[in-house]
Amino acid sequence: MVDQHATHETKNLYYRLKNLARNESKILFGMQEATLQGLEGGHSPYILNRRHDGVEAWIYGVRLIQCEYLINTTSKNLNSDYMADQKYPDELCDVKRLTGSFPAIIGFDLYNLKPSELKTTNFLGRLAYERGEVISLVMHHNNPITGGSAWIDRDHGDYHKTVKRLLPGGDSNHKWNEILDKIAAWAHGFKDLHGKPIPVIFRFLHELNGGWFYWGLNNAVGNTVDELISLYRYTVVYLRDHKGVHQFLYAFSPDKFKDKNDYLKTYPGDSYVDILGTDYYFTDHWATKDNLQRSLRELVELAEARDKIPGLTETGYFNNKINDAPNFWNDHVLDVIKREKTTRRIAFIHAWTNQCWLELGHPKCLIWVPYKGHKGASSFVNNFYKDPITVFQDHVPNFYH
Known part of the structure; x- marks a missing residue:
């Protein structure tokens, strides 16, 4: 493990995730x-926003950045921590309303670390932890x-050489x-309810080999590989x-x-990484x-050689193409994973957010x-959720105690 002083619950999560990954x-x-x-x-009191395409988005409270496009809301609900302040249960969940179960892993985003957003993340994360779910964090923080x-x-x-300047x-x-101080706080x-730190998978600087973020490569920012590796190590x-902070994986x-060489190009080293993942979206002819099968095979081989946990950290079908591929989660993802024993040895599959914005x-x-009413709903329930290999919250093992 990266942190030899990790909490007991965090160590349990690490070893049990690793054991689960080795289970095909x-x-x-x-x-x-x-x-x-x-x-x-x-x-x-959920915020609702009906769209012209018939999709009715819902939001727990509402992040302040979203207020500009929400309609027909009351002023009290325009605080992102309103529902968390009221300790309103997290009863709405597209996956749960479709399958009867929450996901086994739930991801949150630290965004710009606003107190109201962090309060909601804290509350929803604790509720998920009490159900036995695994908590994962990313951070799309402004430059x-x-x-x-x-x-x-x-x-x-002027974002030139951002990482070097940080x-x-x-x-x-x-x-x-200052950002790291806020994360630590x-x-x-x-x-948890007993005052013990809740374990978290911290997935920062994600997609750092891409060119779209200020922490990326091969773009106008001009970051170097060494600078990205240094920032990752420095953060840890x-x-x-x-x-x-002793509750992070x-x-x-x-x-x-x-x-494999391409994957390891920005790898910060075994002493700084617990989980080896990749974000693999179906976006173009190359995807x-x-x-995907080749990528997962190599990912598993790299992780197992280093005694790490492999995972498909993000995946999905870009541009709402799932509307035309109702069996996507089976024929593009799960069936591919099940082709060979090696690719079965990933710990998790992680989907992105169902959401609307302006x-x-x-x-x-x-x-x-x-979600309920979507043309892929039946396939997701009967072919993906009910497949013996997939684990949702209703069958999640005890990762912590």
């Missing part, structure tokens, strides 16, 4: 923000130097430290050793890769089923997982 007969299913937002529709978006095509500031010796290292407050050491999750003045919804 079980794979956890996870989903990002499964109890924070969705598309099936809901009821008060701390420019204040612009994490996506460079939406940032009009490292020790850079003029903005203090800004990265949140982690120290993320506890700062949180673990300087801030005393650290995940490394680049985007698609060509071969084929055969290529983009350039127009509403946009993204569908990653079927």
Whole structure:
């Protein structure tokens, strides 16, 4: 493990996830923000927003950044922590309403670390933990130097050499430290009902081999491989050793890769990584089923050689193509994984968020997982959820105690 002083529950999670991964007969299913937002529709006090395409998005409370496009809401609900303050149960979940079970893993996003957002993440995360689910965190934080978006095509500031400037010796290292201080403060407050820290998979700097984030490669930011590796290592050491965060499992999750050498290009080293993952979306002609199979085989081989946990950290069908591929989760994902014993030895599959937002003045919804009424709903229940290899919350093992 990366953290030799990890809490008892965190160590249990690590070893039990690793044992599950070595078991070719079980794979956890996870989903990002499964109890924070969705598309099936809901009821008060959830925020509802009906779209022209018939999708009715729902949101638990509402993140402040979303207020600009929500309609027919009351002023009290325009606080992202309203429902968490009221300790309102997380009863809405597209996956649960379809299958009868929550996902086995639930992902959250630290975003820009606003107190109201963190309060909601804390509350929903604790509820999920009490059900036995695994908690995963990513962070699409704005560029701390420019204040612009994490996506460079939406940032009009001077983001050149961002990562170098955030490292020790850079003029903005203090800004990265401030972010890490906030993460540590949140982690120290993320506890169960008995006051024990709740374990978390921390998947930061994800897709760092891609060109779309300010922490990416081969784009106008001009980051180098060494700089990215250094920032990853610095973050682990700062949180673990300087801030005393001992409930994190650290995940490394680049985007698609060509071969093992390509995967390891930005790898920070075995001392800094607990989970080896990859984000693999079906986006273009290169993203084929055969290529997914090859990627997962190599991922498992790399992880097992290092005594690590392999996982498919994000996957799905871009541009709502799941609407035209109702059997996607079987014929593109699960059936591919089941082709060979090696690819079966991943710990989990993780889907992204069912959500709606406003983009350039127009509403946009993204569908990653079927919900009640979606044309892929029946296939997801009967072929994916009911497959003996997939594990949802209703059959999740005891990972912690």
